[in-house]
Amino acid sequence: MTSIGTGYDLSNSVFSPDGRNFQVEYAMKAVENGGTSIGLKCKDGIVLAVEKIINSKLLVAGSNKRIQTIDRHIGVAYSGLLPDGRHFVNRGRDEAQSFKSLYKSAVSVPHLMDRLGIYVQNYTCYNSVRPFGIVAIVGGVDENGPHLYMIEPSGTCWGYTGAATGKGRQTAKSELEKLNFEELTVREAIKVAAKIIDQAHEDNKDKDYELEVTWCSLEETGGKHVHVPEDLLQEAIKLAKEDDDDDDDEEEDDDEEEDQEMET
């Protein structure tokens, strides 16, 4: 970064002469080193997955869940500073609850994301605070069907069909771009997500990871955001590890076979 030392990066909410807000860019740096998170919007729901990096062998397996729930029908996965993510989720819950207490109905995903976008953006405007050190992928199903959003430290909040963030985001994005989201079902997407996380883990190979996958779909989970059942998760992990040893060409063949298996 050429402007280091010019002073424009020391304070939040101050532009550099070439029109950049360095504190926000640094926040993105914090995210880029975190474990990969991805989200997929399928035709019948959404799937969220994170690569949970295991920092110590002493941690209890399966503890410290990374994907959280904002409201019954909305889930969030994020990469970056965990405490910032916790705060972000708490705010999301407050927004969802206040919406419900006002209108007696569940908040829609786009409305919630509007509100959270405003909140995150506010943290780029004052000297007394720093921006959120997370990129959050928020997905859910409401009366208008499935939605997937990604929100950045700048407050940028866009809808996606497939979103990725964290260390392995480049690999994950290029894999996501190959998918046909109009045909993909959440059940298939679990396997796809497990594979993408496994591939993205190549960028962070020296550390162990645990896969965490949640889904939200009217057909599969009754519109609730929950962890995928253990058997589906284990099956997806097994397939991902198998594919890992094969060539790219064979992987695609496997995919087709899986699809046929699903249909029968």
Place this chain on the structure above:
Amino acid sequence: MNHDPFKWGRPNDATYGAYNHHIAQATPYAYEEQHASSTSTTTSSFPKMNTQNPIITGTSVISLKFKDGVILAADNLGSYGSLARFTNIERLIRVGKETIVGISGDISDLQQIERILEELETTQEVYDNFDGGDDLKAPHVHEYLSRVMYNRRSNMNPLWNAIVVGGFDKDGKTPFLKYVDLLGVTYGSSTIATGFGAHLAVPLLRQLIPEDKDYVNITEEQARECILNAMTVLFYRDARSLDKFSLVTVKNDGEFKFEKELRCEGQRWKFAKDIRGYGSAQQ
């Protein structure tokens, strides 16, 4: 003469002095008046008051423990005074996996309790409780509701209900059945009924379970038969009841059975023609 139509027929100010409007409006608006205008010199001796009577009401909830669970029933009527205004009100509410809450009394307050319970469920069971940690159990729901009810009555703003909470104790096995009402009064028993049922149904339920400890000898079939019979008797004798009702059976093997739109079976009305002294057919 004062030609203002609003003054016609009213006592003459010149004779009687200005009418003190606070007399008529003293109690309900006293609080607002005191705080709205500092010029007002009159103060009411009454504190602020809120809902002091129910509007749309639901009648009895009746419930029993049996050896491996609890059973609750409540009809689907919402009465407006003596008018059978709504016939599709669901007064049994499921909370979490294995708890059932039956509510009688004001229906709008019932709906408020429904929202309170949904929020409780969201905070306790949905947020970060992925790996099946401590589930929300009936004692927790009951204690929470009793705090809500007592707080509201202490603020002179009660939720006008009597509530029965059924489910299982913290061990997940022992049947749990407890009551809380608009005053915050609570008690537990093997046989609980609210409202008119507290007078009419409890003796019937206690025929089956004379003492609290006796519920361990009762099978689901016995309990169910007793509840169905009590619902029919209540329909005969309670003028605010309906013969359409919901019935919930929760068992400690994980079964949660929610039956809707049941009818009081085997009604016998032949005696009705001989009743004298209630309707227009006076002799």
